[in-house]
Amino acid sequence: MDPNRVLIFDTTLRDGEQSPGISLNTAEKLEIAHQLARLGVDVIEAGFPITSPGDFEAVQAISREVEGPIIAGLARTHVADIDAAWEAVKEAERPRIHTFISTSDIHIEHQLQTTREDVKGQARAAVAHAKQYCDDVEFSPMDATRADLEFTAEVCAIAVEEGATTINIPDTVGYTMPAEYTNYLERLYALVPGLRDVVLSVHCHDDLGMAVANSLAGVMAGARQVECAVNGIGERAGNASLEEIVMLLRTRGDAIGGVHTELNSRELARSSRLVSRLTGYVVQPNKAIVGRNAFAHESGIHQDGVLKERETYEIMDATTVGLDSNAIVLGKHSGRHALRQALEDLGFTVSGQALNQAFARFKEIADRKKQVTAMDLEAIVTDELREEIAGYTLEWFDVEASSRRPPHATVGVRSPEGTELTGSFTGDGPVDAIFHAINSATGIEAKLREFRVDAVTAGQDALGETSVVLELDGRSASGQGVSTDIIEAAGRAYVRALSNAVRRRDVAEREALEPSAL
Ligand code: KIV
Numbered sequence: 448m449d450p451n452r453v454l455i456f457d458t459t460l461r462d463g464e465q466s467p468g469i470s471l472n473t474a475e476k477l478e479i480a481h482q483l484a485r486l487g488v489d490v491i492e493a494g495f496p497i498t499s500p501g502d503f504e505a506v507q508a509i510s511r512e513v514e515g516p517i518i519a520g521l522a523r524t525h526v527a528d529i530d531a532a533w534e535a536v537k538e539a540e541r542p543r544i545h546t547f548i549s550t551s552d553i554h555i556e557h558q559l560q561t562t563r564e565d566v567k568g569q570a571r572a573a574v575a576h577a578k579q580y581c582d583d584v585e586f587s588p589m590d591a592t593r594a595d596l597e598f599t600a601e602v603c604a605i606a607v608e609e610g611a612t613t614i615n616i617p618d619t620v621g622y623t624m625p626a627e628y629t630n631y632l633e634r635l636y637a638l639v640p641g642l643r644d645v646v647l648s649v650h651c652h653d654d655l656g657m658a659v660a661n662s663l664a665g666v667m668a669g670a671r672q673v674e675c676a677v678n679g680i681g682e683r684a685g686n687a688s689l690e691e692i693v694m695l696l697r698t699r700g701d702a703i704g705g706v707h708t709e710l711n712s713r714e715l716a717r718s719s720r721l722v723s724r725l726t727g728y729v730v731q732p733n734k735a736i737v738g739r740n741a742f743a744h745e746s747g748i749h750q751d752g753v754l755k756e757r758e759t760y761e762i763m764d765a766t767t768v769g770l771d772s773n774a775i776v777l778g779k780h781s782g783r784h785a786l787r788q789a790l791e792d793l794g795f796t797v798s799g800q801a802l803n804q805a806f807a808r809f810k811e812i813a814d815r816k817k818q819v820t821a822m823d824l825e826a827i828v829t830d831e832l833r834e835e836i837a838g839y840t841l842e843w844f845d846v847e848a849s850s851r852r853p854p855h856a857t858v859g860v861r862s863p864e865g866t867e868l869t870g871s872f873t874g875d876g877p878v879d880a881i882f883h884a885i886n887s888a889t890g891i892e893a894k895l896r897e898f899r900v901d902a903v904t905a906g907q908d909a910l911g912e913t914s915v916v917l918e919l920d921g922r923s924a925s926g927q928g929v930s931t932d933i934i935e936a937a938g939r940a941y942v943r944a945l946s947n948a949v950r951r952r953d954v955a956e957r958e959a960l961e962p963s964a965l
Protein backbone atom coordinates (compact mmCIF):
# COMPACT_ATOMS: atom_id res chain seq x y z
CA MET A 448 0.00 0.00 0.00
CA ASP A 449 1.03 3.61 -0.64
CA PRO A 450 2.88 4.55 2.61
CA ASN A 451 1.40 8.06 2.50
CA ARG A 452 -2.19 6.93 2.23
CA VAL A 453 -4.24 7.49 5.38
CA LEU A 454 -7.20 5.16 5.75
CA ILE A 455 -10.45 6.71 6.93
CA PHE A 456 -12.31 4.51 9.41
CA ASP A 457 -15.76 5.93 9.86
CA THR A 458 -17.46 5.26 13.19
CA THR A 459 -20.58 7.40 12.70
CA LEU A 460 -22.77 4.30 12.99
CA ARG A 461 -21.08 2.95 16.12
CA ASP A 462 -19.40 5.62 18.31
CA GLY A 463 -21.52 8.33 16.62
CA GLU A 464 -24.70 6.44 17.31
CA GLN A 465 -23.73 6.34 21.00
CA SER A 466 -24.45 10.10 21.22
CA PRO A 467 -27.31 10.89 23.61
CA GLY A 468 -30.71 10.92 21.91
CA ILE A 469 -29.54 9.31 18.67
CA SER A 470 -31.30 6.10 17.85
CA LEU A 471 -31.13 5.09 14.20
CA ASN A 472 -33.02 2.11 12.88
CA THR A 473 -31.75 -0.32 10.25
CA ALA A 474 -33.16 1.56 7.23
CA GLU A 475 -31.54 4.80 8.40
CA LYS A 476 -28.21 3.11 9.12
CA LEU A 477 -28.27 1.54 5.67
CA GLU A 478 -28.93 4.91 4.09
CA ILE A 479 -25.94 6.41 5.92
CA ALA A 480 -23.74 3.41 5.08
CA HIS A 481 -24.56 3.73 1.36
CA GLN A 482 -23.63 7.41 1.52
CA LEU A 483 -20.35 6.56 3.32
CA ALA A 484 -19.59 4.13 0.49
CA ARG A 485 -20.27 6.91 -2.05
CA LEU A 486 -17.95 9.13 -0.03
CA GLY A 487 -15.35 6.38 -0.34
CA VAL A 488 -14.44 5.76 3.30
CA ASP A 489 -12.07 2.82 3.73
CA VAL A 490 -13.80 1.25 6.73
CA ILE A 491 -17.35 1.54 8.05
CA GLU A 492 -17.69 0.54 11.69
CA ALA A 493 -21.32 -0.47 11.36
CA GLY A 494 -22.16 -1.17 15.01
CA PHE A 495 -21.63 -3.22 18.14
CA PRO A 496 -23.60 -6.38 17.31
CA ILE A 497 -23.80 -7.97 20.79
CA THR A 498 -25.48 -4.92 22.32
CA SER A 499 -28.97 -5.45 20.89
CA PRO A 500 -30.83 -7.41 18.23
CA GLY A 501 -31.38 -4.08 16.42
CA ASP A 502 -27.64 -3.39 16.28
CA PHE A 503 -26.94 -6.91 15.08
CA GLU A 504 -29.56 -6.68 12.34
CA ALA A 505 -28.23 -3.33 11.12
CA VAL A 506 -24.60 -4.54 10.94
CA GLN A 507 -25.74 -7.66 9.10
CA ALA A 508 -27.84 -5.67 6.62
CA ILE A 509 -24.95 -3.28 5.92
CA SER A 510 -22.57 -6.22 5.46
CA ARG A 511 -24.93 -7.81 2.95
CA GLU A 512 -25.75 -4.68 0.97
CA VAL A 513 -22.97 -2.14 1.07
CA GLU A 514 -20.13 -2.65 -1.37
CA GLY A 515 -16.69 -1.06 -1.31
CA PRO A 516 -15.56 -0.30 2.23
CA ILE A 517 -14.43 -2.85 4.81
CA ILE A 518 -17.33 -3.45 7.24
CA ALA A 519 -16.28 -3.71 10.89
CA GLY A 520 -18.24 -4.94 13.90
CA LEU A 521 -17.15 -4.02 17.43
CA ALA A 522 -16.70 -6.63 20.16
CA ARG A 523 -15.38 -6.69 23.71
CA THR A 524 -12.92 -9.51 24.37
CA HIS A 525 -15.75 -11.91 25.36
CA VAL A 526 -16.26 -14.94 23.16
CA ALA A 527 -19.98 -14.13 22.78
CA ASP A 528 -19.17 -10.60 21.57
CA ILE A 529 -16.69 -11.85 18.98
CA ASP A 530 -19.07 -14.58 17.81
CA ALA A 531 -21.87 -11.99 17.42
CA ALA A 532 -19.56 -9.56 15.59
CA TRP A 533 -18.49 -12.29 13.18
CA GLU A 534 -22.05 -13.51 12.57
CA ALA A 535 -23.03 -9.92 11.74
CA VAL A 536 -20.12 -9.06 9.39
CA LYS A 537 -19.33 -12.42 7.80
CA GLU A 538 -21.30 -11.74 4.61
CA ALA A 539 -19.47 -8.47 3.92
CA GLU A 540 -17.16 -8.35 0.89
CA ARG A 541 -14.37 -7.44 3.30
CA PRO A 542 -15.27 -8.12 6.96
CA ARG A 543 -13.35 -6.91 10.00
CA ILE A 544 -13.67 -7.74 13.71
CA HIS A 545 -12.66 -4.90 16.03
CA THR A 546 -12.05 -6.05 19.60
CA PHE A 547 -11.05 -3.93 22.59
CA ILE A 548 -10.19 -4.03 26.27
CA SER A 549 -9.02 -1.24 28.59
CA THR A 550 -5.39 -0.96 29.62
CA SER A 551 -5.64 1.96 32.07
CA ASP A 552 -5.53 1.02 35.75
CA ILE A 553 -8.51 3.22 36.44
CA HIS A 554 -10.61 1.09 34.06
CA ILE A 555 -9.01 -2.21 35.07
CA GLU A 556 -9.59 -1.66 38.78
CA HIS A 557 -12.94 0.11 38.80
CA GLN A 558 -14.75 -0.95 35.67
CA LEU A 559 -13.38 -4.37 34.75
CA GLN A 560 -12.51 -5.17 38.39
CA THR A 561 -9.71 -7.41 37.33
CA THR A 562 -5.90 -7.45 37.02
CA ARG A 563 -3.36 -6.50 34.38
CA GLU A 564 -2.46 -10.20 33.93
CA ASP A 565 -6.09 -10.98 33.18
CA VAL A 566 -6.28 -8.14 30.64
CA LYS A 567 -3.27 -9.59 28.82
CA GLY A 568 -4.92 -13.02 28.79
CA GLN A 569 -8.22 -11.62 27.53
CA ALA A 570 -6.52 -9.63 24.77
CA ARG A 571 -4.60 -12.71 23.61
CA ALA A 572 -7.64 -14.97 23.66
CA ALA A 573 -9.86 -12.41 21.91
CA VAL A 574 -7.52 -11.72 19.00
CA ALA A 575 -6.79 -15.44 18.59
CA HIS A 576 -10.52 -16.23 18.59
CA ALA A 577 -11.34 -13.43 16.12
CA LYS A 578 -8.49 -14.58 13.90
CA GLN A 579 -10.09 -18.02 13.56
CA TYR A 580 -12.95 -16.32 11.75
CA CYS A 581 -11.37 -13.44 9.93
CA ASP A 582 -7.98 -12.29 8.65
CA ASP A 583 -8.71 -8.65 9.28
CA VAL A 584 -8.68 -8.08 13.06
CA GLU A 585 -8.31 -4.73 14.79
CA PHE A 586 -7.36 -4.44 18.44
CA SER A 587 -7.82 -1.37 20.68
CA PRO A 588 -6.38 -0.90 24.18
CA MET A 589 -9.15 1.34 25.49
CA ASP A 590 -8.22 4.46 27.51
CA ALA A 591 -4.64 3.92 26.31
CA THR A 592 -3.62 7.57 26.70
CA ARG A 593 -4.29 7.41 30.47
CA ALA A 594 -2.71 3.98 30.80
CA ASP A 595 0.80 2.94 31.68
CA LEU A 596 2.66 3.02 28.36
CA GLU A 597 4.84 -0.04 29.06
CA PHE A 598 1.81 -2.13 29.98
CA THR A 599 -0.16 -0.93 26.92
CA ALA A 600 2.87 -1.83 24.80
CA GLU A 601 2.89 -5.36 26.27
CA VAL A 602 -0.80 -5.78 25.44
CA CYS A 603 -0.34 -4.42 21.90
CA ALA A 604 2.61 -6.78 21.37
CA ILE A 605 0.39 -9.71 22.38
CA ALA A 606 -2.32 -8.57 19.94
CA VAL A 607 0.22 -8.28 17.11
CA GLU A 608 1.66 -11.69 18.00
CA GLU A 609 -1.82 -13.22 17.74
CA GLY A 610 -2.31 -11.71 14.30
CA ALA A 611 -4.05 -8.34 14.76
CA THR A 612 -3.67 -6.40 11.51
CA THR A 613 -4.55 -2.96 12.91
CA ILE A 614 -3.65 -1.59 16.33
CA ASN A 615 -5.77 1.39 17.34
CA ILE A 616 -4.71 3.66 20.20
CA PRO A 617 -7.79 5.39 21.58
CA ASP A 618 -7.82 8.65 23.48
CA THR A 619 -11.09 7.46 24.97
CA VAL A 620 -11.80 10.44 27.22
CA GLY A 621 -10.24 13.16 25.04
CA TYR A 622 -7.45 13.79 27.55
CA THR A 623 -4.23 13.81 25.56
CA MET A 624 -2.52 16.72 23.78
CA PRO A 625 -0.83 16.65 20.37
CA ALA A 626 2.81 16.58 21.45
CA GLU A 627 2.06 14.09 24.21
CA TYR A 628 0.18 11.79 21.82
CA THR A 629 2.99 11.91 19.22
CA ASN A 630 5.46 11.05 21.94
CA TYR A 631 3.26 8.21 23.22
CA LEU A 632 2.96 6.67 19.75
CA GLU A 633 6.67 7.05 18.99
CA ARG A 634 7.55 5.28 22.24
CA LEU A 635 4.99 2.57 21.45
CA TYR A 636 6.72 2.01 18.09
CA ALA A 637 10.02 1.68 19.93
CA LEU A 638 8.61 -0.80 22.48
CA VAL A 639 6.62 -2.91 19.99
CA PRO A 640 8.76 -3.53 16.90
CA GLY A 641 5.94 -5.60 15.34
CA LEU A 642 3.84 -2.42 15.19
CA ARG A 643 5.75 -1.49 12.02
CA ASP A 644 4.19 -4.48 10.25
CA VAL A 645 0.58 -3.56 10.99
CA VAL A 646 -1.53 -0.44 10.52
CA LEU A 647 -1.36 1.97 13.46
CA SER A 648 -4.66 3.75 14.00
CA VAL A 649 -5.82 6.71 16.09
CA HIS A 650 -9.22 7.27 17.69
CA CYS A 651 -9.56 10.63 19.45
CA HIS A 652 -12.43 12.12 21.42
CA ASP A 653 -13.13 15.83 21.54
CA ASP A 654 -13.63 16.55 25.25
CA LEU A 655 -11.03 19.33 25.15
CA GLY A 656 -11.67 20.23 21.52
CA MET A 657 -8.44 18.48 20.49
CA ALA A 658 -9.72 15.45 18.57
CA VAL A 659 -8.67 16.61 15.09
CA ALA A 660 -5.35 18.10 16.31
CA ASN A 661 -4.55 14.89 18.20
CA SER A 662 -5.47 12.74 15.19
CA LEU A 663 -3.14 14.81 13.05
CA ALA A 664 -0.39 14.37 15.66
CA GLY A 665 -1.04 10.62 15.37
CA VAL A 666 -0.64 10.73 11.60
CA MET A 667 2.60 12.67 12.01
CA ALA A 668 3.84 9.93 14.34
CA GLY A 669 3.12 7.28 11.71
CA ALA A 670 -0.54 6.33 12.12
CA ARG A 671 -2.13 5.43 8.78
CA GLN A 672 -5.73 4.98 9.91
CA VAL A 673 -7.83 7.72 11.48
CA GLU A 674 -11.08 6.84 13.23
CA CYS A 675 -13.61 9.64 12.93
CA ALA A 676 -17.30 10.42 12.48
CA VAL A 677 -19.32 12.60 10.15
CA ASN A 678 -20.05 15.97 11.84
CA GLY A 679 -17.80 14.78 14.69
CA ILE A 680 -20.65 13.01 16.49
CA GLY A 681 -19.88 10.44 19.17
CA GLU A 682 -19.77 9.77 22.91
CA ARG A 683 -19.98 13.01 24.97
CA ALA A 684 -18.21 15.79 23.00
CA GLY A 685 -17.85 13.41 20.06
CA ASN A 686 -15.10 12.00 17.86
CA ALA A 687 -12.72 13.68 15.44
CA SER A 688 -14.77 15.16 12.63
CA LEU A 689 -14.35 13.18 9.41
CA GLU A 690 -14.78 16.16 7.09
CA GLU A 691 -12.17 18.17 9.00
CA ILE A 692 -9.63 15.34 8.87
CA VAL A 693 -10.21 14.77 5.15
CA MET A 694 -9.95 18.44 4.19
CA LEU A 695 -7.01 19.01 6.53
CA LEU A 696 -5.04 16.24 4.81
CA ARG A 697 -6.18 17.45 1.40
CA THR A 698 -5.30 21.10 2.05
CA ARG A 699 -2.15 20.70 4.16
CA GLY A 700 -1.03 17.11 3.46
CA ASP A 701 1.90 18.36 1.43
CA ALA A 702 3.27 20.09 4.55
CA ILE A 703 3.32 16.73 6.34
CA GLY A 704 5.11 14.55 3.88
CA GLY A 705 2.38 14.18 1.28
CA VAL A 706 -0.09 12.20 3.37
CA HIS A 707 -3.50 11.93 1.73
CA THR A 708 -6.80 10.05 1.71
CA GLU A 709 -8.64 8.56 -1.26
CA LEU A 710 -12.05 9.97 -0.35
CA ASN A 711 -14.33 11.75 -2.77
CA SER A 712 -14.44 15.05 -0.88
CA ARG A 713 -17.30 16.31 -3.10
CA GLU A 714 -19.59 14.00 -1.10
CA LEU A 715 -18.70 15.61 2.25
CA ALA A 716 -21.45 18.23 2.41
CA ARG A 717 -24.11 15.75 1.43
CA SER A 718 -22.88 13.18 3.99
CA SER A 719 -23.02 15.87 6.64
CA ARG A 720 -26.60 16.86 5.72
CA LEU A 721 -27.79 13.26 5.72
CA VAL A 722 -26.26 12.47 9.10
CA SER A 723 -27.60 15.68 10.58
CA ARG A 724 -31.08 15.04 9.21
CA LEU A 725 -31.27 11.43 10.39
CA THR A 726 -29.72 11.98 13.82
CA GLY A 727 -31.36 15.33 14.57
CA TYR A 728 -27.92 16.71 15.50
CA VAL A 729 -27.68 20.20 14.03
CA VAL A 730 -24.47 21.37 12.39
CA GLN A 731 -23.43 24.70 13.87
CA PRO A 732 -23.39 27.46 11.18
CA ASN A 733 -19.68 28.18 11.65
CA LYS A 734 -18.61 24.51 11.72
CA ALA A 735 -15.44 24.03 9.69
CA ILE A 736 -15.96 22.55 6.19
CA VAL A 737 -19.69 21.78 6.32
CA GLY A 738 -21.23 24.63 8.36
CA ARG A 739 -23.66 26.87 6.48
CA ASN A 740 -21.22 29.79 6.83
CA ALA A 741 -17.98 27.89 6.28
CA PHE A 742 -17.59 29.58 2.88
CA ALA A 743 -19.64 32.74 3.51
CA HIS A 744 -18.00 36.18 3.54
CA GLU A 745 -19.66 38.88 5.59
CA SER A 746 -17.34 41.87 5.72
CA GLY A 747 -17.12 44.19 2.73
CA ILE A 748 -13.33 43.89 2.54
CA HIS A 749 -13.52 40.09 2.38
CA GLN A 750 -16.36 40.12 -0.18
CA ASP A 751 -14.42 42.56 -2.31
CA GLY A 752 -11.30 40.40 -2.13
CA VAL A 753 -13.12 37.17 -2.98
CA LEU A 754 -14.91 38.79 -5.92
CA LYS A 755 -11.54 39.83 -7.30
CA GLU A 756 -9.78 36.57 -6.56
CA ARG A 757 -11.33 33.71 -4.55
CA GLU A 758 -8.03 32.73 -2.97
CA THR A 759 -7.66 36.09 -1.21
CA TYR A 760 -9.80 34.77 1.64
CA GLU A 761 -10.47 31.12 0.83
CA ILE A 762 -8.04 28.27 1.42
CA MET A 763 -10.44 25.71 -0.04
CA ASP A 764 -12.88 25.81 -2.92
CA ALA A 765 -16.47 25.16 -1.77
CA THR A 766 -17.01 22.90 -4.77
CA THR A 767 -14.37 20.46 -3.47
CA VAL A 768 -16.60 19.68 -0.48
CA GLY A 769 -19.74 19.46 -2.62
CA LEU A 770 -21.27 22.81 -1.79
CA ASP A 771 -22.11 23.60 -5.41
CA SER A 772 -24.63 20.82 -5.78
CA ASN A 773 -27.79 22.87 -5.54
CA ALA A 774 -28.52 23.50 -9.21
CA ILE A 775 -32.24 23.47 -9.93
CA VAL A 776 -33.08 20.03 -11.13
CA LEU A 777 -36.85 19.79 -11.53
CA GLY A 778 -40.01 21.87 -11.86
CA LYS A 779 -43.68 21.14 -11.38
CA HIS A 780 -44.11 19.76 -14.91
CA SER A 781 -41.31 17.24 -14.55
CA GLY A 782 -42.43 13.64 -14.90
CA ARG A 783 -41.66 10.37 -13.18
CA HIS A 784 -38.80 9.62 -15.57
CA ALA A 785 -37.11 12.97 -14.88
CA LEU A 786 -37.50 12.42 -11.15
CA ARG A 787 -35.98 8.96 -11.36
CA GLN A 788 -33.06 10.33 -13.41
CA ALA A 789 -32.49 13.19 -10.96
CA LEU A 790 -32.57 10.79 -8.03
CA GLU A 791 -30.14 8.49 -9.81
CA ASP A 792 -27.80 11.42 -10.41
CA LEU A 793 -27.90 11.97 -6.67
CA GLY A 794 -27.06 8.32 -6.13
CA PHE A 795 -30.52 7.07 -5.05
CA THR A 796 -31.82 4.00 -6.84
CA VAL A 797 -35.57 4.26 -6.48
CA SER A 798 -38.07 2.11 -8.40
CA GLY A 799 -41.48 0.45 -8.08
CA GLN A 800 -43.64 1.48 -5.12
CA ALA A 801 -40.88 3.62 -3.60
CA LEU A 802 -40.69 5.64 -6.85
CA ASN A 803 -44.49 6.05 -6.90
CA GLN A 804 -44.38 7.30 -3.32
CA ALA A 805 -41.46 9.64 -3.99
CA PHE A 806 -43.20 10.93 -7.14
CA ALA A 807 -46.47 11.64 -5.29
CA ARG A 808 -44.54 13.53 -2.64
CA PHE A 809 -42.49 15.37 -5.26
CA LYS A 810 -45.67 16.48 -7.11
CA GLU A 811 -47.24 17.70 -3.88
CA ILE A 812 -44.15 19.77 -3.12
CA ALA A 813 -43.54 20.94 -6.69
CA ASP A 814 -47.14 22.24 -6.80
CA ARG A 815 -46.42 24.51 -3.85
CA LYS A 816 -42.81 25.31 -4.71
CA LYS A 817 -41.81 26.51 -8.15
CA GLN A 818 -38.42 24.87 -8.34
CA VAL A 819 -37.25 21.69 -6.71
CA THR A 820 -33.50 21.62 -6.10
CA ALA A 821 -31.09 18.79 -5.43
CA MET A 822 -31.13 19.66 -1.74
CA ASP A 823 -34.94 19.54 -1.71
CA LEU A 824 -34.85 16.10 -3.35
CA GLU A 825 -32.40 14.85 -0.75
CA ALA A 826 -34.70 16.09 2.01
CA ILE A 827 -37.80 14.54 0.41
CA VAL A 828 -36.17 11.14 -0.14
CA THR A 829 -34.85 11.02 3.43
CA ASP A 830 -38.27 12.05 4.72
CA GLU A 831 -40.02 9.35 2.67
CA LEU A 832 -37.58 6.78 3.98
CA ARG A 833 -38.60 7.73 7.51
CA GLU A 834 -42.29 7.27 6.62
CA GLU A 835 -41.80 3.56 6.06
CA ILE A 836 -40.17 2.95 9.40
CA ALA A 837 -42.22 5.08 11.75
CA GLY A 838 -44.43 3.19 14.17
CA TYR A 839 -47.06 5.94 14.18
CA THR A 840 -47.89 8.13 11.19
CA LEU A 841 -49.66 11.45 10.98
CA GLU A 842 -52.62 10.86 8.64
CA TRP A 843 -54.28 14.29 8.74
CA PHE A 844 -54.59 17.38 10.91
CA ASP A 845 -56.74 20.48 11.37
CA VAL A 846 -55.20 23.43 13.13
CA GLU A 847 -57.08 26.65 13.84
CA ALA A 848 -54.82 29.58 14.65
CA SER A 849 -56.01 33.08 15.44
CA SER A 850 -54.77 36.06 17.46
CA ARG A 851 -58.21 36.21 19.14
CA ARG A 852 -58.68 32.62 20.37
CA PRO A 853 -56.29 29.98 21.69
CA PRO A 854 -55.15 27.71 18.85
CA HIS A 855 -56.90 24.36 18.55
CA ALA A 856 -55.67 21.19 16.80
CA THR A 857 -57.34 17.90 15.88
CA VAL A 858 -55.25 15.06 14.44
CA GLY A 859 -55.66 11.61 12.96
CA VAL A 860 -52.71 9.31 13.73
CA ARG A 861 -52.31 5.76 12.35
CA SER A 862 -51.07 3.39 15.07
CA PRO A 863 -48.39 0.74 14.34
CA GLU A 864 -51.25 -1.80 14.33
CA GLY A 865 -53.09 0.18 11.63
CA THR A 866 -55.90 1.75 13.70
CA GLU A 867 -56.74 5.42 13.15
CA LEU A 868 -56.63 7.30 16.44
CA THR A 869 -57.90 10.85 16.84
CA GLY A 870 -57.16 13.50 19.43
CA SER A 871 -57.67 17.25 19.99
CA PHE A 872 -56.07 19.92 22.10
CA THR A 873 -56.28 23.64 22.68
CA GLY A 874 -52.72 24.84 23.21
CA ASP A 875 -50.52 27.89 23.69
CA GLY A 876 -49.64 28.03 20.02
CA PRO A 877 -50.45 26.00 16.90
CA VAL A 878 -47.35 23.81 17.25
CA ASP A 879 -48.02 23.21 20.94
CA ALA A 880 -51.64 22.34 20.07
CA ILE A 881 -50.70 19.76 17.43
CA PHE A 882 -48.08 18.12 19.67
CA HIS A 883 -50.55 17.75 22.54
CA ALA A 884 -53.27 16.55 20.16
CA ILE A 885 -50.86 13.78 19.04
CA ASN A 886 -50.23 12.86 22.71
CA SER A 887 -53.97 12.73 23.24
CA ALA A 888 -54.57 10.54 20.15
CA THR A 889 -51.84 8.05 21.06
CA GLY A 890 -52.39 8.17 24.83
CA ILE A 891 -48.62 8.70 25.30
CA GLU A 892 -47.58 11.56 27.55
CA ALA A 893 -44.22 12.49 26.04
CA LYS A 894 -42.55 15.75 27.04
CA LEU A 895 -41.13 18.11 24.42
CA ARG A 896 -37.48 18.94 25.06
CA GLU A 897 -36.42 20.66 21.83
CA PHE A 898 -38.10 21.95 18.73
CA ARG A 899 -36.29 23.48 15.77
CA VAL A 900 -37.30 24.75 12.36
CA ASP A 901 -34.86 25.23 9.48
CA ALA A 902 -35.25 25.98 5.81
CA VAL A 903 -33.77 23.36 3.45
CA THR A 904 -32.79 26.08 0.94
CA ALA A 905 -33.05 29.85 0.76
CA GLY A 906 -36.17 31.61 -0.58
CA GLN A 907 -39.72 32.28 0.55
CA ASP A 908 -41.09 29.01 -0.78
CA ALA A 909 -38.33 26.91 0.82
CA LEU A 910 -39.14 23.51 2.28
CA GLY A 911 -39.29 23.65 6.05
CA GLU A 912 -37.38 21.03 7.99
CA THR A 913 -38.29 20.50 11.63
CA SER A 914 -36.57 18.55 14.34
CA VAL A 915 -38.13 17.43 17.61
CA VAL A 916 -36.46 15.93 20.67
CA LEU A 917 -38.83 14.55 23.28
CA GLU A 918 -38.58 12.57 26.46
CA LEU A 919 -40.52 9.51 27.49
CA ASP A 920 -39.87 7.73 30.79
CA GLY A 921 -36.50 9.44 31.16
CA ARG A 922 -35.28 8.49 27.66
CA SER A 923 -34.90 11.01 24.87
CA ALA A 924 -35.61 10.40 21.20
CA SER A 925 -35.62 12.59 18.13
CA GLY A 926 -37.62 12.86 14.91
CA GLN A 927 -37.53 15.05 11.81
CA GLY A 928 -40.11 16.15 9.26
CA VAL A 929 -40.05 17.98 5.93
CA SER A 930 -42.86 19.92 4.27
CA THR A 931 -43.66 23.26 2.71
CA ASP A 932 -46.11 23.63 5.63
CA ILE A 933 -44.30 24.13 8.94
CA ILE A 934 -47.19 22.79 11.05
CA GLU A 935 -47.28 19.61 8.97
CA ALA A 936 -43.48 19.24 9.18
CA ALA A 937 -43.70 19.72 12.97
CA GLY A 938 -46.46 17.11 13.30
CA ARG A 939 -44.52 14.59 11.19
CA ALA A 940 -41.36 15.16 13.24
CA TYR A 941 -43.30 14.75 16.49
CA VAL A 942 -44.92 11.41 15.59
CA ARG A 943 -41.56 10.08 14.43
CA ALA A 944 -39.87 11.14 17.66
CA LEU A 945 -42.75 9.52 19.54
CA SER A 946 -42.34 6.29 17.56
CA ASN A 947 -38.60 6.27 18.28
CA ALA A 948 -39.23 6.94 21.97
CA VAL A 949 -41.76 4.09 22.18
CA ARG A 950 -39.35 1.78 20.37
CA ARG A 951 -36.56 2.67 22.80
CA ARG A 952 -38.85 2.19 25.80
CA ASP A 953 -39.97 -1.24 24.51
CA VAL A 954 -36.38 -2.35 23.91
CA ALA A 955 -35.37 -1.19 27.42
CA GLU A 956 -38.31 -3.06 28.93
CA ARG A 957 -37.42 -6.23 27.02
CA GLU A 958 -33.78 -5.92 28.07
CA ALA A 959 -34.82 -5.49 31.71
CA LEU A 960 -36.63 -8.84 31.46
CA GLU A 961 -33.78 -10.63 29.67
CA PRO A 962 -30.54 -8.66 30.36
CA SER A 963 -28.28 -8.60 27.32
CA ALA A 964 -24.61 -9.52 27.42
CA LEU A 965 -23.56 -5.92 28.19
O1 KIV B 1 -13.22 5.61 22.62
C1 KIV B 1 -12.88 4.40 22.63
O2 KIV B 1 -11.97 3.97 23.32
C2 KIV B 1 -13.64 3.50 21.77
C3 KIV B 1 -13.08 2.12 21.60
C4 KIV B 1 -14.15 1.08 21.59
C5 KIV B 1 -12.23 2.08 20.38
O3 KIV B 1 -14.62 3.89 21.18
Ligand code: ZN
Nearest residue numbers: 462619650682
Ligand atom coordinates in the same frame (compact mmCIF):
# COMPACT_ATOMS: atom_id res chain seq x y z
ZN1 ZN C 1 -14.63 6.14 21.09
